Amino acid sequence: MRTPYLALCALLLTIGLSVGCDRQEHPAPTVAKQVVVTTLYPLYEFARQLAGDRMEVQLLLPPGVEPHHFEPTPDDLARIHRAALFVYIGPFLEPWAERVIAGVDRQKVRVVAAAEKVKLLPAPSHGGHDHDHDHHAGAAASDPHVWLDFVADQTMVTTLLDALVAADPAGAEQYRQRAGELKRQLAELDQRYRNGLANCDSRVLLHGGHAAFGYLANRYHLTYQSAAGVTAELEATPQRLAQLVQQVRQHKVQAVFMEQLDSPRVADTLARETGATVRRLHGAHNVGKDERQRGVTFIGLMEENLTQLQAGLGCRN
Numbered sequence: 001m002r003t004p005y006l007a008l009c010a011l012l013l014t015i016g017l018s019v020g021c022d023r024q025e026h027p028a029p030t031v032a033k034q035v036v037v038t039t040l041y042p043l044y045e046f047a048r049q050l051a052g053d054r055m056e057v058q059l060l061l062p063p064g065v066e067p068h069h070f071e072p073t074p075d076d077l078a079r080i081h082r083a084a085l086f087v088y089i090g091p092f093l094e095p096w097a098e099r100v101i102a103g104v105d106r107q108k109v110r111v112v113a114a115a116e117k118v119k120l121l122p123a124p125s126h127g128g129h130d131h132d133h134d135h136h137a138g139a140a141a142s143d144p145h146v147w148l149d150f151v152a153d154q155t156m157v158t159t160l161l162d163a164l165v166a167a168d169p170a171g172a173e174q175y176r177q178r179a180g181e182l183k184r185q186l187a188e189l190d191q192r193y194r195n196g197l198a199n200c201d202s203r204v205l206l207h208g209g210h211a212a213f214g215y216l217a218n219r220y221h222l223t224y225q226s227a228a229g230v231t232a233e234l235e236a237t238p239q240r241l242a243q244l245v246q247q248v249r250q251h252k253v254q255a256v257f258m259e260q261l262d263s264p265r266v267a268d269t270l271a272r273e274t275g276a277t278v279r280r281l282h283g284a285h286n287v288g289k290d291e292r293q294r295g296v297t298f299i300g301l302m303e304e305n306l307t308q309l310q311a312g313l314g315c316r317n
């Protein structure tokens with residue numbers, strides 16, 4: 001008798017249990033949600049916005065942890081191996097991901113390099129001991145911080161959309177609609193930056209930390225000077241600090257920026273030496289627990305950044 005079985009399943013599904021019901025002849029496609037594992041906060045947010053309630057999206061990085069030198073735990077590896085999609089930026093940001101990918105069954109886990117269609121900028125050449133002089137040295141030749149370019153973000157959303165549609169064709173229409181909405185929001189953000197940074201006293205974005213804002217500076221025609229290179233744990237050499245002090249004086253820079261992953265030492269030193277004020281930017285590599293609880297969003301963080309930039313650079317708009 002199939003009817004009582006199906007009726008029982010319908011009842012179980014209604015109360016949120018699906019034990020044994022997915023083996024029936026006509027399985028409901030959304031009974032067990034496919035899992036999407038993402039490596040980085042912006043990817044997590046983009047994937048969540050696209051997936052809606054059709055897939056379960058997880059962020060691999062624990063709250064507050066920086067991604068440049070993250071090493072996945074055995075539990076993390078197990079999560080990736082169980083996932084339907086594994087979404088990362090690219091080997092130039094997450095060198096550890098290459099080792100993970102080498103071990104996964106590509107028949108089961110769809111691997112998505114979100115930035116594969118983004119034109120990468122070279123890593124800045126200044127900045128002292130910035131690059132790893134080990135087997136990742138080649139990877140550090142590109143600047144990995146593509147998510148801080150809101151045009152590149154739209155390209156990444158399209159790549160993500162294609163992957164979701166391939167993994168779950170039945171949801172294609174919903175994914176497309178949500179991707180369209182997200183891209184519209186990102187395009188508006190880009191427009192606000194264009195307008196907001198068009199008319200400023202200074203176009204020198206002086207950053208007392210690792211070179212996270214190269215794409216942003218490039219997009220809005222700011223001159224970017226960072227204390228260290230593109231990876232997070234490195235600090236400026238004394239020579240680089242002296243150069244930056246000179247830059248501040250020469251260009252009459254009013255504000256030194258720093259972000260949450262940076263040690264405040266460099267920005268504080270620069271500010272003390274020159275009388276510039278220290279302003280905060282958010283690199284959005286990841287968010288802390290408190291920020292999650294406050295319900296911050298990527299676009300919200302970027303709007304706060306714009307406010308800080310406008311104040312620090314003396315923009316009138």
Ligand SMILES: [Zn+2]
Pocket residue numbers: 068145210211212230231232283285
């Ligand atoms: Zn970074």
